[in-house]
Amino acid sequence: MSTNTADAIPRLKKWIPRLRGKRIGVLGDLMLDRYLWGTATRLSPEAAVPVVDFVEQSECLGGAGNVAANLAALGARVEAFGVTGNDEPGRAFQKCLRDAGIAVKGIIADPKHMTTVKTRIIARHQQVVRVDQERREPLRAETQEKLLRILFTALKRLDALVLSDYDKGLITDDFADRVLSAAHQLKVPVFVKPKTSRLYAYRGARAIVCNAKEAGFYVTRSLADEKSVEEAGRALLAHFGCGAVVITRGEKGMSVFEETSPRHLHIPATSFEVTYARVGRTGVERGATGRQVFDVTGAGDTVLSVLALAVAAGAPLADAAMLANTAAGVVVGKLGTASVSPQELLHALADVRL
Numbered sequence: 001m002s003t004n005t006a007d008a009i010p011r012l013k014k015w016i017p018r019l020r021g022k023r024i025g026v027l028g029d030l031m032l033d034r035y036l037w038g039t040a041t042r043l044s045p046e047a048a049v050p051v052v053d054f055v056e057q058s059e060c061l062g063g064a065g066n067v068a069a070n071l072a073a074l075g076a077r078v079e080a081f082g083v084t085g086n087d088e089p090g091r092a093f094q095k096c097l098r099d100a101g102i103a104v105k106g107i108i109a110d111p112k113h114m115t116t117v118k119t120r121i122i123a124r125h126q127q128v129v130r131v132d133q134e135r136r137e138p139l140r141a142e143t144q145e146k147l148l149r150i151l152f153t154a155l156k157r158l159d160a161l162v163l164s165d166y167d168k169g170l171i172t173d174d175f176a177d178r179v180l181s182a183a184h185q186l187k188v189p190v191f192v193k194p195k196t197s198r199l200y201a202y203r204g205a206r207a208i209v210c211n212a213k214e215a216g217f218y219v220t221r222s223l224a225d226e227k228s229v230e231e232a233g234r235a236l237l238a239h240f241g242c243g244a245v246v247i248t249r250g251e252k253g254m255s256v257f258e259e260t261s262p263r264h265l266h267i268p269a270t271s272f273e274v275t276y277a278r279v280g281r282t283g284v285e286r287g288a289t290g291r292q293v294f295d296v297t298g299a300g301d302t303v304l305s306v307l308a309l310a311v312a313a314g315a316p317l318a319d320a321a322m323l324a325n326t327a328a329g330v331v332v333g334k335l336g337t338a339s340v341s342p343q344e345l346l347h348a349l350a351d352v353r354l
Contacts, residue, residue, distance in 0.1 A: 009349050012323055016342050018313040020075030023157055027179065028064025028164030028171065030082040030107070031116040031134075032093045035059070040123035052123045061096045062118055064164035066339075067193075070305035071162070072100045073339035079158070081106035081151050082170060083143060089115035089133075106150050110143050116168055137169045144175060152182050160189050160312040162304060163202070167195040176201035191308035192242075193300060203241040206311065209304045210236075211248045223247075226266075233257035233264055244317055248303055248328070256321045265318055270329035270352050302331045302340060326352065 035058045040050035061069045068080045080102050084090030086109040097104050116134040165171045183190045189206035216222045219232045236245045245257045256265040303324040310320035327340045330348045
């Protein structure tokens, strides 16, 4: 069943003010996204690569931190939980959290841990290269237990918990099982962006959000048409034992499957043109048709964030998914890791074609 977001716009707009003030926890792999901006007008004599003349450096929250930033931008009261190294990137990450108004009491700086940093070099509006500094290794047992104690204490005051797994070592099957069990006891809904290395770790989640490629991996076949998407969605509901599965499909929008509904919901992609803008700023060309996707960095994080926050505010999952789909349409029109504000979301809803 396909839905027209335009028909629901008056209803969807009413949910946006209700997002403010909801208490949302974000647990997951924390990363620092670092950008080196410059200009490039010549090639290196040493190799066929551009020489980038450095102009400025900027930093923002990446990984699960980007989920937290998305939630904070929409007015949620956000608490982040995770582990960084006791290093310069870790301190820069915590500063970014504080600047965004996100509580940092749930962040452990472990001297035996290394903060994941993704450094992107941007020249003339194009990403030249990305350099990753990371170690994929499980947490030390004592660090894991300390983190769980902090989280379990905080759970009782949360309206929802988002689990953002980037497969960097924080989340293991046992760890996820303990988190979901504790949340279930306290009736705190959990929204999960899984990684394909864990098949059954998220059982009991309120909703699982994955893209079409990840969904195809789980069901061991590509999702080439609507029939294969529907079969995959139903299989994943049983696979994860969760309340809902949301499959994001890029320019094809998203498909929503609920355990309580015999029919799935297809939400088409929004239809306004997006143009280039610097990180965190948007450029919408009104009156255009179709979509020019500039940068998909963080779009999945936006879907996860808005879905969790809207459900925490009382929205039915279908409405939450339509809001999330619209928000993702804004974010792909921004360069690099980005978020969406309530005002941008309202404007985007107004731009959806009737």
